[in-house]
Amino acid sequence: MTRSSWIWSIVRKIPADPDQCAPLIAEILDALEMHRWSANDKFSIRMALEEAIMNAIKHGNDSDPDKLVGVNLGFNDDTFEATISDRGCGFDPEDVPDPTADENIGKTCGRGVMLMKNFVDSIEYNECGNEVKLTKNKSISPG
Amino acid sequence: MEKLECLEIDNVAQVAVVKFTDPKVMDPSRIEQMGAELLALLDNEANEDVVVNFENVSFFSSAAINKLIVLEKHVRARGGEICLSNLRPEVRDLFSYTHLDELFQIRVDQQAAIESLAK
Numbered sequence: 001m002t003r004s005s006w007i008w009s010i011v012r013k014i015p016a017d018p019d020q021c022a023p024l025i026a027e028i029l030d031a032l033e034m035h036r037w038s039a040n041d042k043f044s045i046r047m048a049l050e051e052a053i054m055n056a057i058k059h060g061n062d063s064d065p066d067k068l069v070g071v072n073l074g075f076n077d078d079t080f081e082a083t084i085s086d087r088g089c090g091f092d093p094e095d096v097p098d099p100t101a102d103e104n105i106g107k108t109c110g111r112g113v114m115l116m117k118n119f120v121d122s123i124e125y126n127e128c129g130n131e132v133k134l135t136k137n138k139s140i141s142p143g
Numbered sequence: 144m145e146k147l148e149c150l151e152i153d154n155v156a157q158v159a160v161v162k163f164t165d166p167k168v169m170d171p172s173r174i175e176q177m178g179a180e181l182l183a184l185l186d187n188e189a190n191e192d193v194v195v196n197f198e199n200v201s202f203f204s205s206a207a208i209n210k211l212i213v214l215e216k217h218v219r220a221r222g223g224e225i226c227l228s229n230l231r232p233e234v235r236d237l238f239s240y241t242h243l244d245e246l247f248q249i250r251v252d253q254q255a256a257i258e259s260l261a262k
Contacts (some may be wrong), residue, residue: 018171018172018174019171019172021170021171021172022167022170022171022172040233043201043202043233046202047202047204047237050171050204051204051205054171054204054206057171099241099242100241100242105241105242105243105245105246106212106215106216106246107212108209108212108213109209111205111208111209111241112205114240114241115205115237115240115241118240
Protein backbone atom coordinates (compact mmCIF):
# COMPACT_ATOMS: atom_id res chain seq x y z
CA MET A 1 0.00 0.00 0.00
CA THR A 2 1.43 3.38 -0.91
CA ARG A 3 1.05 6.43 1.31
CA SER A 4 -0.65 8.24 -1.53
CA SER A 5 -3.63 5.91 -1.15
CA TRP A 6 -4.08 6.71 2.53
CA ILE A 7 -7.30 8.56 3.39
CA TRP A 8 -6.02 9.35 6.89
CA SER A 9 -2.48 9.46 8.15
CA ILE A 10 -0.17 10.87 10.77
CA VAL A 11 3.58 11.28 10.97
CA ARG A 12 4.81 12.07 14.47
CA LYS A 13 7.88 11.88 16.63
CA ILE A 14 6.89 11.48 20.27
CA PRO A 15 9.09 11.54 23.39
CA ALA A 16 9.73 8.11 24.88
CA ASP A 17 7.27 8.68 27.71
CA PRO A 18 4.38 6.29 28.49
CA ASP A 19 2.10 9.33 28.98
CA GLN A 20 2.41 10.00 25.26
CA CYS A 21 0.91 6.69 24.22
CA ALA A 22 -2.75 6.88 25.29
CA PRO A 23 -3.64 10.22 23.63
CA LEU A 24 -2.04 9.09 20.38
CA ILE A 25 -3.87 5.75 20.42
CA ALA A 26 -7.15 7.56 21.20
CA GLU A 27 -6.66 9.84 18.19
CA ILE A 28 -6.06 6.86 15.93
CA LEU A 29 -9.04 4.92 17.28
CA ASP A 30 -11.28 7.96 16.74
CA ALA A 31 -10.15 8.15 13.13
CA LEU A 32 -10.79 4.43 12.63
CA GLU A 33 -14.23 4.82 14.21
CA MET A 34 -15.06 7.70 11.85
CA HIS A 35 -14.10 5.53 8.89
CA ARG A 36 -16.23 2.65 10.15
CA TRP A 37 -13.62 0.13 11.13
CA SER A 38 -15.24 -2.60 13.24
CA ALA A 39 -14.86 -2.91 17.00
CA ASN A 40 -12.86 -6.10 16.50
CA ASP A 41 -10.46 -4.41 14.09
CA LYS A 42 -10.04 -1.44 16.42
CA PHE A 43 -9.29 -3.80 19.31
CA SER A 44 -6.68 -5.61 17.20
CA ILE A 45 -5.07 -2.42 15.98
CA ARG A 46 -5.01 -0.95 19.49
CA MET A 47 -3.43 -4.12 20.85
CA ALA A 48 -0.67 -4.29 18.24
CA LEU A 49 -0.02 -0.55 18.09
CA GLU A 50 0.16 -0.06 21.85
CA GLU A 51 2.59 -2.97 22.18
CA ALA A 52 4.77 -1.59 19.37
CA ILE A 53 4.81 1.95 20.73
CA MET A 54 5.42 0.89 24.34
CA ASN A 55 8.20 -1.48 23.24
CA ALA A 56 9.82 1.41 21.39
CA ILE A 57 9.41 3.68 24.43
CA LYS A 58 10.55 1.24 27.11
CA HIS A 59 12.97 -1.12 25.38
CA GLY A 60 14.15 0.79 22.34
CA ASN A 61 14.48 4.20 23.95
CA ASP A 62 14.91 3.15 27.62
CA SER A 63 11.94 5.38 28.59
CA ASP A 64 14.19 8.39 28.01
CA PRO A 65 11.89 11.28 27.08
CA ASP A 66 14.81 12.97 25.29
CA LYS A 67 14.73 10.13 22.78
CA LEU A 68 12.00 10.11 20.16
CA VAL A 69 9.75 7.35 18.86
CA GLY A 70 8.81 7.66 15.20
CA VAL A 71 5.16 6.97 14.38
CA ASN A 72 4.20 6.90 10.72
CA LEU A 73 0.80 5.41 10.03
CA GLY A 74 -2.29 5.63 7.93
CA PHE A 75 -5.08 3.70 6.34
CA ASN A 76 -7.34 3.54 3.33
CA ASP A 77 -10.64 1.71 2.96
CA ASP A 78 -9.00 -1.70 3.13
CA THR A 79 -5.75 -1.59 5.02
CA PHE A 80 -4.16 -0.04 8.10
CA GLU A 81 -0.40 0.29 8.15
CA ALA A 82 1.89 1.59 10.88
CA THR A 83 5.65 1.94 11.10
CA ILE A 84 7.08 2.50 14.59
CA SER A 85 10.76 3.24 15.07
CA ASP A 86 13.07 3.95 17.99
CA ARG A 87 16.67 5.02 18.59
CA GLY A 88 17.78 1.75 20.14
CA CYS A 89 20.18 -0.88 18.85
CA GLY A 90 17.30 -3.14 17.91
CA PHE A 91 16.71 -6.78 18.66
CA ASP A 92 16.04 -10.07 16.91
CA PRO A 93 12.39 -11.02 17.41
CA GLU A 94 13.40 -14.63 16.87
CA ASP A 95 15.39 -14.43 20.10
CA VAL A 96 12.29 -13.70 22.19
CA PRO A 97 11.38 -16.84 24.15
CA ASP A 98 7.96 -18.34 23.48
CA PRO A 99 5.75 -16.90 26.24
CA THR A 100 3.30 -19.78 25.86
CA ALA A 101 5.92 -22.41 26.71
CA ASP A 102 5.24 -24.04 30.07
CA GLU A 103 8.41 -22.64 31.60
CA ASN A 104 7.57 -19.09 30.46
CA ILE A 105 3.86 -18.75 31.19
CA GLY A 106 4.44 -17.27 34.63
CA LYS A 107 7.03 -14.78 33.41
CA THR A 108 6.29 -11.09 33.04
CA CYS A 109 8.01 -10.54 29.72
CA GLY A 110 7.91 -11.56 26.08
CA ARG A 111 4.20 -11.40 25.41
CA GLY A 112 4.17 -8.10 23.59
CA VAL A 113 5.93 -9.38 20.48
CA MET A 114 3.66 -12.42 20.31
CA LEU A 115 0.52 -10.32 20.75
CA MET A 116 1.56 -7.93 18.00
CA LYS A 117 2.01 -10.86 15.64
CA ASN A 118 -1.32 -12.32 16.64
CA PHE A 119 -3.39 -9.20 16.06
CA VAL A 120 -2.15 -7.99 12.67
CA ASP A 121 -2.00 -9.59 9.25
CA SER A 122 1.68 -8.93 8.75
CA ILE A 123 4.60 -7.70 10.80
CA GLU A 124 8.01 -6.79 9.43
CA TYR A 125 11.11 -5.65 11.26
CA ASN A 126 13.98 -3.78 9.68
CA GLU A 127 17.36 -5.44 9.65
CA CYS A 128 18.51 -4.33 13.08
CA GLY A 129 15.09 -4.55 14.72
CA ASN A 130 14.52 -0.96 15.80
CA GLU A 131 11.69 -0.42 13.36
CA VAL A 132 8.54 -2.45 12.94
CA LYS A 133 5.85 -2.24 10.27
CA LEU A 134 2.39 -3.54 11.10
CA THR A 135 -0.31 -4.18 8.53
CA LYS A 136 -3.93 -4.95 9.31
CA ASN A 137 -6.54 -5.60 6.66
CA LYS A 138 -10.05 -4.39 7.30
CA SER A 139 -12.36 -7.23 8.25
CA ILE A 140 -15.13 -7.97 5.83
CA SER A 141 -18.50 -7.40 7.46
CA PRO A 142 -20.92 -10.27 7.24
CA GLY A 143 -23.51 -9.70 4.51
CA MET B 144 -16.05 -1.54 50.06
CA GLU B 145 -12.79 0.27 49.46
CA LYS B 146 -12.46 2.68 46.51
CA LEU B 147 -8.98 3.40 45.20
CA GLU B 148 -7.82 5.36 42.18
CA CYS B 149 -8.03 2.45 39.76
CA LEU B 150 -9.81 -0.29 41.68
CA GLU B 151 -12.78 -1.00 43.89
CA ILE B 152 -12.30 -3.76 46.46
CA ASP B 153 -15.09 -5.54 48.26
CA ASN B 154 -15.23 -8.62 50.45
CA VAL B 155 -17.86 -11.18 49.54
CA ALA B 156 -18.07 -14.53 51.31
CA GLN B 157 -14.49 -14.07 52.58
CA VAL B 158 -13.18 -13.46 49.09
CA ALA B 159 -11.64 -10.15 48.01
CA VAL B 160 -13.47 -9.02 44.90
CA VAL B 161 -11.62 -6.51 42.75
CA LYS B 162 -13.17 -4.42 40.00
CA PHE B 163 -11.46 -1.94 37.69
CA THR B 164 -13.22 1.40 38.00
CA ASP B 165 -10.99 3.94 36.29
CA PRO B 166 -12.00 4.13 32.61
CA LYS B 167 -8.40 4.96 31.79
CA VAL B 168 -6.92 2.22 33.97
CA MET B 169 -5.54 0.40 30.94
CA ASP B 170 -3.70 3.47 29.66
CA PRO B 171 0.05 2.71 29.75
CA SER B 172 0.58 5.65 32.12
CA ARG B 173 -1.89 4.16 34.65
CA ILE B 174 -0.67 0.57 34.64
CA GLU B 175 1.91 1.10 37.39
CA GLN B 176 -0.75 2.61 39.69
CA MET B 177 -3.08 -0.28 38.90
CA GLY B 178 -0.35 -2.80 39.68
CA ALA B 179 0.48 -1.09 42.98
CA GLU B 180 -3.17 -1.11 44.05
CA LEU B 181 -3.55 -4.79 43.15
CA LEU B 182 -0.63 -5.68 45.39
CA ALA B 183 -1.74 -3.33 48.16
CA LEU B 184 -4.97 -5.29 48.59
CA LEU B 185 -2.83 -8.12 49.95
CA ASP B 186 -1.77 -5.86 52.85
CA ASN B 187 -5.09 -6.90 54.34
CA GLU B 188 -4.52 -10.39 55.65
CA ALA B 189 -8.19 -11.17 55.23
CA ASN B 190 -7.72 -10.96 51.47
CA GLU B 191 -6.38 -14.46 50.96
CA ASP B 192 -8.49 -15.47 47.97
CA VAL B 193 -9.12 -12.97 45.20
CA VAL B 194 -11.64 -12.64 42.40
CA VAL B 195 -10.79 -10.11 39.70
CA ASN B 196 -13.99 -9.01 37.98
CA PHE B 197 -13.37 -7.76 34.44
CA GLU B 198 -16.85 -6.38 33.77
CA ASN B 199 -15.53 -2.86 33.08
CA VAL B 200 -12.56 -4.01 31.02
CA SER B 201 -12.69 -3.75 27.23
CA PHE B 202 -8.93 -3.88 26.67
CA PHE B 203 -6.03 -5.59 28.43
CA SER B 204 -2.43 -5.02 27.37
CA SER B 205 0.60 -7.21 28.01
CA ALA B 206 1.69 -4.70 30.66
CA ALA B 207 -1.61 -5.20 32.46
CA ILE B 208 -1.28 -8.96 32.10
CA ASN B 209 2.12 -8.72 33.79
CA LYS B 210 0.58 -6.95 36.80
CA LEU B 211 -1.97 -9.72 37.08
CA ILE B 212 0.74 -12.36 36.95
CA VAL B 213 2.62 -10.63 39.76
CA LEU B 214 -0.59 -10.56 41.81
CA GLU B 215 -1.14 -14.27 41.14
CA LYS B 216 2.36 -15.10 42.38
CA HIS B 217 1.81 -13.16 45.60
CA VAL B 218 -1.64 -14.66 46.21
CA ARG B 219 -0.32 -18.17 45.65
CA ALA B 220 2.71 -17.54 47.90
CA ARG B 221 0.29 -16.74 50.72
CA GLY B 222 -1.64 -19.94 50.15
CA GLY B 223 -4.55 -18.23 48.43
CA GLU B 224 -6.17 -18.60 45.05
CA ILE B 225 -7.19 -16.17 42.36
CA CYS B 226 -9.99 -16.40 39.85
CA LEU B 227 -10.97 -14.08 36.99
CA SER B 228 -14.56 -13.40 36.01
CA ASN B 229 -16.79 -11.49 33.59
CA LEU B 230 -14.27 -11.40 30.78
CA ARG B 231 -15.57 -9.98 27.50
CA PRO B 232 -15.00 -12.33 24.55
CA GLU B 233 -12.06 -10.38 23.11
CA VAL B 234 -10.34 -10.27 26.50
CA ARG B 235 -11.12 -13.95 27.13
CA ASP B 236 -9.53 -14.75 23.77
CA LEU B 237 -6.40 -12.93 24.90
CA PHE B 238 -6.02 -15.33 27.81
CA SER B 239 -6.39 -18.22 25.37
CA TYR B 240 -3.80 -16.94 22.87
CA THR B 241 -1.30 -16.43 25.64
CA HIS B 242 -2.17 -19.75 27.36
CA LEU B 243 -2.79 -17.75 30.52
CA ASP B 244 -6.04 -19.64 30.94
CA GLU B 245 -3.69 -22.40 32.11
CA LEU B 246 -2.37 -20.12 34.85
CA PHE B 247 -5.61 -18.43 35.89
CA GLN B 248 -8.96 -19.91 36.79
CA ILE B 249 -11.62 -18.15 34.74
CA ARG B 250 -15.37 -18.17 35.35
CA VAL B 251 -18.28 -16.59 33.51
CA ASP B 252 -19.45 -14.41 36.37
CA GLN B 253 -18.48 -13.21 39.82
CA GLN B 254 -20.72 -15.60 41.71
CA ALA B 255 -19.29 -18.62 39.91
CA ALA B 256 -15.79 -17.33 40.59
CA ILE B 257 -16.49 -16.90 44.31
CA GLU B 258 -18.01 -20.36 44.49
CA SER B 259 -14.98 -21.87 42.77
CA LEU B 260 -12.79 -20.50 45.55
CA ALA B 261 -15.03 -21.69 48.39
CA LYS B 262 -13.08 -23.76 50.89
